[in-house]
Amino acid sequence: LSASATTQESVRGPSQAGPPSTDGGVIDTSPPRGTRDFPPEDMRLRTWLFNNFREVSSLFGFEEIDFPVLESEELYIRKAGEEITQQLYNFEDKGGRRVTLRPELTPSLARLVLQKGKSASLPLKWFAIGQCWRYERMTRGRRREHYQWNMDIIGIPGVEAEAELLSAIVAFFSKLGITSSDVGIKISNRKVLQEVLGRSVIPESSFAAVCVIVDKIEKIPRAEVEKELTALGLPVEAVDTILRALTLRSLDDLEELLGSDNEAVVELKQLFELARGYGFEDWLQFDASVVRGLAYYTGTVFEAFDRTGTLRAICGGGRYDKLLSTFGGVDTPACGFGFGDAVIVELLKEKKLLPELNHEVDDIVMPLEEELRPQAAIVAARLRTQGRRVDVVMGNKKMKWAFKHAERLQAKRMVILGSTEWAKGSVRVKDLSSREEKDLPLEEL
Numbered sequence: 001l002s003a004s005a006t007t008q009e010s011v012r013g014p015s016q017a018g019p020p021s022t023d024g025g026v027i028d029t030s031p032p033r034g035t036r037d038f039p040p041e042d043m044r045l046r047t048w049l050f051n052n053f054r055e056v057s058s059l060f061g062f063e064e065i066d067f068p069v070l071e072s073e074e075l076y077i078r079k080a081g082e083e084i085t086q087q088l089y090n091f092e093d094k095g096g097r098r099v100t101l102r103p104e105l106t107p108s109l110a111r112l113v114l115q116k117g118k119s120a121s122l123p124l125k126w127f128a129i130g131q132c133w134r135y136e137r138m139t140r141g142r143r144r145e146h147y148q149w150n151m152d153i154i155g156i157p158g159v160e161a162e163a164e165l166l167s168a169i170v171a172f173f174s175k176l177g178i179t180s181s182d183v184g185i186k187i188s189n190r191k192v193l194q195e196v197l198g199r200s201v202i203p204e205s206s207f208a209a210v211c212v213i214v215d216k217i218e219k220i221p222r223a224e225v226e227k228e229l230t231a232l233g234l235p236v237e238a239v240d241t242i243l244r245a246l247t248l249r250s251l252d253d254l255e256e257l258l259g260s261d262n263e264a265v266v267e268l269k270q271l272f273e274l275a276r277g278y279g280f281e282d283w284l285q286f287d288a289s290v291v292r293g294l295a296y297y298t299g300t301v302f303e304a305f306d307r308t309g310t311l312r313a314i315c316g317g318g319r320y321d322k323l324l325s326t327f328g329g330v331d332t333p334a335c336g337f338g339f340g341d342a343v344i345v346e347l348l349k350e351k352k353l354l355p356e357l358n359h360e361v362d363d364i365v366m367p368l369e370e371e372l373r374p375q376a377a378i379v380a381a382r383l384r385t386q387g388r389r390v391d392v393v394m395g396n397k398k399m400k401w402a403f404k405h406a407e408r409l410q411a412k413r414m415v416i417l418g419s420t421e422w423a424k425g426s427v428r429v430k431d432l433s434s435r436e437e438k439d440l441p442l443e444e445l
């Protein structure tokens, strides 16, 4: 056997040694490029984060849904030049179908709403937590998967829906100890751009593509944005007007530019008034430069940012009233947000708000002799029936190991089975905080 096979044996033991790997070495134990494993310590943090996602969703009366990570490619074929649709993790399956790992959750949600049709009584308040994928040339070394929390409200045309979603986002941040001094939420409305484009007589068909390009305004040089806009066929003066409009940072200036009866002005004013009612207006700021990079947004758009400016957007969302009709359904008002699992963890690290999460059990059950293992099972079953988390020591360990193990797991008690005590129907229980030790009859455990 080659050395590596021995290595494998040392991992699997001689009796179960699998076939030596092809080149005689141990397999590559890293996960596929751009993906992550979640060993226990990382999985505890992820579970903690997702539990907070779920608790906030439940607090706001939302129902959880889920759908396959694999979807038909046609769900994401959009012509607006979005990065997300140009990096599909797509392939042809063995049945010749064009499929893809989903890059986002919203199209799946739209598909499910259409599938439910009239049986889904509106409004729907649905949330999902799902892994999303992109295939990006590793030249940029970025991840190819992340988990996203989405909350969506289907069937409400008014901005009260957006106000609820924003309130949920603020509730989530507050729950984790993040305040409006740490994070702000930029708000705008794509109807600002629609109005400005309308005045420059830009065809409606270019609207989504203009939004996708303008969304890059803070990521690529302005000249590049101008170049891409003119390449779309926009006259130079229209490009100037658009970019000037995007510098607006006050609703009064917006009202002066568009007039008080402009839909964007009306909707934004309503939203800020609701925000005052909810008490989170100090998190919000109007910022006309926010358009978000997804083609299907039609109204309100928003994104949460860290006020130090060191991180990428923490979450983002908006209104997408026409997505269902692009799938052949009846137009249904909808809005929602996506909240990724990566930037929020970076923010919590920076703010020293990461929770201390340890693997914990209540009782360690320790048979002093292998012959007492069946009895240890009886004790463990009894304790678990009471809802106590029990770790049964296996592998013929000594007491010294068991006490170190108990300390690592911050166990409350060590329950020791010895033949003498068992003969009297008792077990020895050591309280690991008071160090008190006593024999307890099994029925008093």
Ligand SMILES: OCc1cccc(Br)n1
Pocket: 084, 103, 104, 132, 133, 134, 143, 144, 145, 146
């Ligand atoms: O938000 C863009 C995106 C989509 C899928 C996977 C990853 Br990582 N990032």
